[in-house]
Amino acid sequence: MNTDAAASPDKGLAASSTEPDGDEALDYVAARLISGKLTGRPVEETMDLARIEKAVREILIAVGEDPDRDGLQQTPARVARAYAELFAGLRVDPAQVLSTTFEANHEELVLVRDIDVMSLCEHHLLPFRGSAHIGYIPGPDGRITGLSKLARLVEVFARRPQVQERLTSQIADLLMSKLAPRGVVVVLECEHMCMAMRGIQKAGAKTITSAVRGTLQHDAKSRAEAMALIIPR
Numbered sequence: 001m002n003t004d005a006a007a008s009p010d011k012g013l014a015a016s017s018t019e020p021d022g023d024e025a026l027d028y029v030a031a032r033l034i035s036g037k038l039t040g041r042p043v044e045e046t047m048d049l050a051r052i053e054k055a056v057r058e059i060l061i062a063v064g065e066d067p068d069r070d071g072l073q074q075t076p077a078r079v080a081r082a083y084a085e086l087f088a089g090l091r092v093d094p095a096q097v098l099s100t101t102f103e104a105n106h107e108e109l110v111l112v113r114d115i116d117v118m119s120l121c122e123h124h125l126l127p128f129r130g131s132a133h134i135g136y137i138p139g140p141d142g143r144i145t146g147l148s149k150l151a152r153l154v155e156v157f158a159r160r161p162q163v164q165e166r167l168t169s170q171i172a173d174l175l176m177s178k179l180a181p182r183g184v185v186v187v188l189e190c191e192h193m194c195m196a197m198r199g200i201q202k203a204g205a206k207t208i209t210s211a212v213r214g215t216l217q218h219d220a221k222s223r224a225e226a227m228a229l230i231i232p233r
């Protein structure tokens with residue numbers, strides 16, 4: 001499995017943006033993944049849109065289309081702009097999402113269910129879509145993060161070429177390292193268009209992946225309690 005892209009998110013043009021105070025190096029599409037601040041440079045400065053346009057024009061010719069016909073003339077440029085959004089997570093350091101934490105003295109499970117997930121499988125570049133459920137038990141200092149930050153974390157990792165297993169574990173691992181909680185559980189349930197629209201053509205099949213860390217990994221009772229909230233019977 002090729003993990004290069006997700007392992008080195010900062011090898012692109014926005015490489016200097018990995019410090020919390022470096023969001024001004026990001027384009028506005030990537031910056032929007034990190035916070036609600038209205039900031040960022042034009043996407044043209046951080047992505048080679050012309051190169052994508054050229055490649056898409058070649059694909060249209062190769063599949064037997066006429067890229068110069070009326071309806072397709074703007075398509076390469078549209079696809080380039082769409083890819084700038086769909087792969088914006090490659091230009092962002094996910095740790096920046098968790099730079100805001102709060103003291104709350106809360107030492108019980110915090111769980112956000114049913115976070116919409118849309119990503120592209122790295123094998124076919126076709127979408128997979130479903131829900132993420134993220135729970136954590138704060139560390140001894142009782143520090144929590146903003147609820148929206150859990151959803152933002154999903155977005156940053158999902159807007160990269162992905163496999164569902166890695167997307168799941170990346171969310172769990174970053175929460176463990178940045179928030180130092182007692183435990184983390186992440187469950188994703190997704191339908192993959194590469195299994196529905198092509199190939200085996202099994203629409204509706206759901207893939208469920210989980211990543212469990214810390215006490216939730218070792219303590220069967222806490223894990224069962226968290227799982228019961230995530231997947232109610």
Ligand SMILES: Nc1nc2c(ncn2[C@@H]2O[C@H](COP(=O)(O)OP(=O)(O)OP(=O)(O)O)[C@@H](O)[C@H]2O)c(=O)[nH]1
Pocket residue numbers: 121122123162163164165192194195199200
């Ligand atoms: N484990 C895993 N597999 C995925 C994910 N997304 C897509 N795939 C699979 O990636 C595999 C790629 O298999 P290959 O045999 O190389 O490609 P293919 O000939 O297009 O495979 P088929 O889809 O079976 O037609 C397929 O089995 C897909 O279902 C994912 O998130 N996780």
Ligand SMILES: [Zn+2]
Pocket residue numbers: 121122123124125126192194195
């Ligand atoms: Zn696929």
